[in-house]
Amino acid sequence: MLSFENDYSEGAHPQILQALADTNFVQQVGYGEDEYSARAKEKIRAAIGDPEADIFFLVGGTQTNQVVLDALLHGTEGVVAAQTSHVNVHEAGAIEYTGHKVLTVPEHGGKMDAGELRVFLENFYADPTYPHMVYPGAVYISHPTEYGTLYTKEELTALSRVCREYKIPLFMDGARLGYGLMSERADVTLPDIAALCDAFYIGGTKVGALCGEAVVFPRRGAPKRFITHIKQHGAMVAKGRLLGVQFDTLFTDDLYFAISRHAIHMAEKMKKGFAERGYSFFLDSPTNQQFVILPNEEMERLSGKVRFSYWGKYDDGHAVVRFATSWATSPENVDALMKLMDVQR
Secondary structure, three states: OEEOOOOOOOOOOHHHHHHHHHOOOOOOOOOOOOHHHHHHHHHHHHHHOOOOOEEEEEOOHHHHHHHHHHHHOOOOEEEEEEOOOHHHHOOOOHHHHOOOOEEEEOOEOOEOOHHHHHHHHHHHHHOOOHHHOOEEEEEEEEOOOOOOOOOOHHHHHHHHHHHHHOOOOEEEEOOOHHHHHOOOOOOOOHHHHHHHOOEEEEEOOOOOOOOOEEEEEHHHOOOOOHHHHHHHOOOOOOOOHHHHHHHHHHOOOOHHHHHHHHHHHHHHHHHHHHHHOOOEEOOOOOOOEEEEEEEHHHHHHHOOOEEOEEEEEEEOOEEEEEEEOOOOOOHHHHHHHHHHHHHHO
């Protein structure tokens, strides 16, 4: 069966598997203090243009969001996020489990608007009863968003300006960051993100790694005792080398960017194919996630031949479904999908 269900269905890029095999019998110290992790951190610092960045490797996206936000927030604080954000919808209350509320603002194609964020913060502090309320202690965004959309540099700059005015950190979820950076419409770079955010992570799990996310705190900005926070969440990997080797490989010879660019090319090919066949899109996504409106009957017939993600009801007769490409998607995969769509019509 064809699968466009997500961007982590395959194992890992062959170069990563080879690197893990090549280093398998080299003895290393644990807990991320190995030479591969150190080398990967230096390569990431060079890529983001910040030689003083604090970098840590964690295993997965939800784990990373929970650990980072719990470390950034005081016990009296919550995190401001868009209504459709991953931390608000698809993380099973992981943030709330740590005692921090997710405070929501409206979303626009998955994105948060800086003007609305400012109004939210102004209204909070204008309320004389705010000492009885959960304080907004950080702002969470993702790039790309849950809908595959991207922040422009202007939008990210505006969000950063509001956060710095109110002295709260801006945290970017970068689970699919490679696909955002390599989009043909992207005008935000890794150095831009490092300059404008107080914390972000470079996703590996969805971009060619077996698992792993590289958490970055620019300008030596790691929260106090962050390693202890990681340990308390049960997120410390004894064999930290497993993550270090992967990111060392991803950031050698621009592999991370090359495989991300490939996924974008496959998404554009798929998008063109759907458009040529008269399908409509829920929104215009410039990344590897494409949201197509399908008649309910057609969706049911197709589900037996290809894997995709149901995203929600569009109207009584139609649904929104997501087709995702990845670093491993081939042109032949896309062609086969289009042939199936021809049969369904």
